[in-house]
Amino acid sequence: MDFECTPRMRELRDSLLAFMDEHIYPNEALWEQQVSEGERWEPPAILSELKEKARARGLWNLFLPRGYGEFSPGLSNLEYAPLAEIMGRVYWAPEVFNCNAPDTGNMEVLARYGSPAQQQRWLGPLMNGEIRSAFAMTEPELASSDATNVATSIVRDGDDYLINGRKWYISGACNNHTGVYIVMGKTDPDNSNKYLQQSMILVPAGTAGVRVVRPMQVFGYDDAPEGHAELVFDNVRVPAGNLLLGEGRGFEIAQGRLGPGRIHHCMRSIGLAQRALEQMCVRAETRVAFGQPLSKQQSVREAIALSACEVEQARLLTLKAAAKMDQGGNKAAKDLIAMIKIVAPNMACTVIDRAIQIHGAAGVSQDSFLARAYAIARAIRLADGPDQVHMMQLGRNLSRELHERAQ
Structure with missing residues (x-):
């Protein structure tokens, strides 16, 4: 299975990475300050500034897959996955690029199921980031x-x-x-x-x-x-x-909406976990305890090694599910989507928890992104269906399918 970047995706990825370094990470503290000091439900001023910059660079509405006419930027699910992972490293960053939940799922609903009048009234303003x-x-x-x-x-x-x-x-x-x-x-x-x-x-x-x-x-x-x-x-x-x-079409729409929404959550969760892994390594090399860096401790090395394995496993499963969605549609990929929805949030919780442990008290404080990241990852285990529902349905499907194949 070929997961190599297309030229367009490589260009977008490089541009997105540069944007994150230039505009997102340096403004994390300012974002929190403006939210804390401003009107509670009014987006901070920095958001509109960053949106304008992202749109000017063509980093806008990247999530909508091919097949939606004028509303689609034309990326496949597989092409979008690494971009969503990058955005997911900072919990508020996807909105800068108009790629945030629940708007992404709602825009897909309107693009796929909305009437022309409904699309004109709501989809257009959503795609423009006006509402x-x-x-x-x-x-x-x-x-x-x-x-x-x-x-x-x-x-x-x-x-x-x-x-x-x-x-x-x-x-x-x-x-x-x-x-x-x-x-x-x-x-x-x-x-x-x-x-x-x-x-x-x-x-x-x-x-x-x-x-x-x-x-x-x-x-x-x-x-x-x-x-x-x-x-x-x-x-x-x-x-x-x-x-x-x-x-009578509500359940049908819900199923159509939740497939992409689930995998988008997983993509962003992998971004959080990857960032936690990187911070774990920085902490392990720079923090001295009992006369030596934490990285000299076997348990710390094991935590880093296991985390790297688990992040990469989840990443590859996400890419496989995205590729299957592109090749056969959301329904054909339903088992893979269920698998990654089970795997990715649990993985993120585990990896972020290890990072918190290695950071000690700082890991649960407001001085680190890890506490908020853990809360997000734990909540994703409930969003768009809890683990148990996905395991129940996946187990049912596999049991039936593999039994029939064995006959």
Whole structure:
């Protein structure tokens, strides 16, 4: 399997690496300062400055794969993977390049399933970085890892739909620049086919009846200025034309959205883990304990060696899954996507934890990126489906497939 860089990807990678060195790493402290001192849900001033620079260099909307016409930059999933890894090294960096979740998944939904009118109203501004978006599926009162459980109601009322329900951990919903929510709910809860009960609908931010209850925290972080809100939809009325694709198509859209979203999370997780590995090595060579550098300790050497092996294994599996998506589509790659969604976040947690241990107290402090990185990696084990769901489905698929092959 050929994972060599294409000329275009090599050029983009080199440009992205230079941009990170020149503009992202030097501004990490300033980003945190501006977020801390500014209005909580307003993006820091440095973000708009960096966005302008990234766009001027052609480092913009790199995530959208081939096949989406005017909206697609034309990179394959395999070409995008190393770029997403580089961006993922700093948790806020993907937004600089308009490649951040949940907007990437929402833009793919609009590009793939949206009507021309929906694309004009929301996809264009999202692709231009003028607005943010949120994907409202998860609910607090039920196991949302099974999307058929979703209980929010979407009821037709003349030329409109009425939406009622409660959602939580809705990333981006706190941000002042979020312009639209993609909401998943049930239009036909009594349908005997549980996969045809759900629909998705577009709700403009600021619509009457939409209420942000509170920002949810992740290991104590509120992740401002993006945030992860708990939302209430109380008799929210939107035009029927805001429905995506048609009634009963919500589960289908969710499956189409989550495939690329899952692998994008994995790409960024590998970036965090790779950076943690590099910091582990710097610390091991420069920190002296018991009269010698930490790198002289066998346990430290083993931690570095194991981490390097695990990062590379996850990277190669991610590239293989990306290549399979390019060759056969998301459905053909579903088992590989499930594998990497199980492997990459767990790997990142393990590697970052080792780096924290080697850094000692500094590793859990605000002076290092490691504490935030660990919180992110641990949360990714739940995002877009927890480990157990992916293992359950993957085990089911492999058991059936390998049994049939043995007959």
